[in-house]
Amino acid sequence: MRATAFLSSLLLPAVLLAQAPSLGDRVKADRPAVEKLMAELNYPEAMARAGTLLPATKPTFNKTDNQTLVQSVSSNLDLAAAYRLNAEAADSAGAWEKALEYAKAAQSLAVESHEGVKEPFGQTVAYYKQIGARAKQVLEENDAHIKELKGKSVLDPGERQELDLVGGVEKDIPESAKWVEFFQTYLDVTKRESTAYDAIVKVMEDKLKGEADQIAEYKAGKGEKNKWVEAVVSTPAYLEAQGDKAGRARWLYRLATIDPDNKKVQHQLDIVNGKAATTPAKPAKKGKKG
Numbered sequence: 229m230r231a232t233a234f235l236s237s238l239l240l241p242a243v244l245l246a247q248a249p250s251l252g253d254r255v256k257a258d259r260p261a262v263e264k265l266m267a268e269l270n271y272p273e274a275m276a277r278a279g280t281l282l283p284a285t286k287p288t289f290n291k292t293d294n295q296t297l298v299q300s301v302s303s304n305l306d307l308a309a310a311y312r313l314n315a316e317a318a319d320s321a322g323a324w325e326k327a328l329e330y331a332k333a334a335q336s337l338a339v340e341s342h343e344g345v346k347e348p349f350g351q352t353v354a355y356y357k358q359i360g361a362r363a364k365q366v367l368e369e370n371d372a373h374i375k376e377l378k379g380k381s382v383l384d385p386g387e388r389q390e391l392d393l394v395g396g397v398e399k400d401i402p403e404s405a406k407w408v409e410f411f412q413t414y415l416d417v418t419k420r421e422s423t424a425y426d427a428i429v430k431v432m433e434d435k436l437k438g439e440a441d442q443i444a445e446y447k448a449g450k451g452e453k454n455k456w457v458e459a460v461v462s463t464p465a466y467l468e469a470q471g472d473k474a475g476r477a478r479w480l481y482r483l484a485t486i487d488p489d490n491k492k493v494q495h496q497l498d499i500v501n502g503k504a505a506t507t508p509a510k511p512a513k514k515g516k517k518g
Contacts, residue, residue, distance in 0.1 A: 252306035255281055255313060262317055269477045269501065271321035278317040281310040286337075289344050294352060294411075297345050301414060304341045305421060308334040315428055322481030324439075328432035335425035342418035349411045356411070360404035363397045370394075439482075457487040461496060476500055 258281060265274035287303045290296035311334035318327035367374065377383065377391050442456065449455025460466045461483055470476040477500045483493045498504035 250302065250306055251281065251283070251310055252302070255306065255309045259313055262313060266317065266320050269474060271317065271477065271481050275314070275317040275321040275323065275326075278310075278314045282314060283307070289340055291344060291348070294348070297348060298414070301341045301345060301418060304337040305418075308337040308421070308425070311337070312425070312428070315432070319432065320478055320481070322478065322483070322485040324432060324436050324482065324485070328429065328436065331425055331428040331432055335429055338418070338421040338423075338425055342415075342422040345414055345418055349415050352411045353408055353415065356404040356407045360401050360408070363400035363404070366397050367394070367401075454487045454490070457483050457490055457493065461490065461492045467496065473500060 258277065262274045262278050265271075265277060287300070287307065289300045289304065291300070311330045315327045315330035315334065318324070318330060374391075374394050377387055377394070380387065383391065443449075443453055444451045446456045446459065449459060461480075467476055467479070470479040477497070480493055480497045480500060483490065484497060487493065495504060
């Protein structure tokens with residue numbers, strides 16, 4: 229379950245529920261369309277579609293009070309989910325640098341969320357735990373007297389007031405437990421999400437480093453990217469090593485990102501996308517002259 233969807237399933241103040249569809253809702257609604265484009269090998273189109281989800285500016289993380297913190301966490305994690313989708317699409321389209329940028333942005337948002345609520349929500353959880361514990365203590369210490377009051381069929385005004393106070397203390401126990409769960413869930417989810425993007429960041433960093441090493445080691449091209457692209461795309465074994473059609477498409481889109489003017493790369497992409505024949509058509513045989 230998506231983190232923000234899980235958080236929103238908790239009891240939120242009415243003001244937080246009465247909102248237009250969130251970015252998280254839009255990401256959830258658009259993800260199938262982006263994934264469909266990727267499944268069809270339309271990686272650039274998938275990247276463009278995912279990009280429409282990203283806002284022009286990052287929302288401010290508002291630490292004014294618990295309500296603004298809840299809103300800020302939800303906004304951050306929604307935006308992190310949008311960046312994750314963009315990272316996936318950019319990776320497929322060969323835009324590895326952008327994919328790493330998006331993954332790091334998601335990582336930063338998730339870390340900011342946990343760091344932002346760790347102290348205040350930790351204190352709030354401790355506060356409500358204390359209220360619940362104190363309420364239980366009061367009830368236990370006055371158990372005999374409370375039973376006596378509840379056993380009377382007629383109460384004088386003072387006793388009625390006492391019993392009303394007891395009712396308030398009894399309500400404190402489930403009420404405080406509810407808020408302990410609410411704020412503890414935010415602490416748990418934000419802690420989990422704070423490391424959720426580490427693996428994506430590492431994968432993209434490793435891919436870029438591995439590629440850079442290959443280019444640097446290509447002595448015939450003296451480390452020049454375009455010469456390396458020309459060399460690998462001209463060697464069929466490299467393309468065959470990419471596995472299935474999707475793997476070949478991803479690899480070719482990466483080469484096209486490095487050297488967008490390389491005609492051999494574009495031709496191979498046309499073949500993968502069914503826009504060109506695998507082998508050039510043989511010229512028609514000329515008839516013998518009479």
